Amino acid sequence: MADRPDRTTRPPPRFTRLLRMIVQRPPAHVLAGAIFDEQGRVLIAQRPPGKHLAGGWEFPGGKLEPGEERIEALQRELDEELGITVHSAEPLICYEHHYPDRRVVLDLWLVTKYTGTPQSLEGQPLQWVAVNDLEKAGLLDADKPMIPALQRVEGWALGCKM
């Protein structure tokens, strides 16, 4: 009779399912915008109930759709969520973050020129926060390492009328 694996060394089924999900599912590529006001504060939005990571604060944006350029996804998401038209933006920082149940590639762009006044079109609470207060703003885990990049461009944002 063939040897059967020892049950005690097999990973529990829930762990196996989670592992399979992480291995098989490609990371979601998420475009997000760093939008500064004239006081050098940056705009963040709270994830609504029922969505992944509900209650956490994030930079406005969403997933890249098939066939879309990154700038197009950013423009579409910020139009849908905030009602603003992005005229120019630059990639600021991009990396992959692993949550327990999914992976995201968070691609944060500095919005250098836009028109319109950001408003919450999807019911998400919004707030303008000084970059130095972002640490205690309840940002999602993937977003926290982005704070130093924002500190580097904060001075630029203050001296630049958008």
Ligand SMILES: Nc1nc2c([nH]c(=O)n2[C@H]2C[C@H](O)[C@@H](COP(=O)(O)OP(=O)(O)OP(=O)(O)O)O2)c(=O)[nH]1
């Ligand atoms: N928009 C945004 N999403 C973020 C940030 N940080 C972070 O971990 N995420 C995660 C949360 C979600 O798992 C994923 C974004 O998904 P989403 O649900 O907002 O995307 P979407 O607007 O395209 O929405 P949907 O079509 O899935 O409803 O990325 C961030 O700063 N901004």
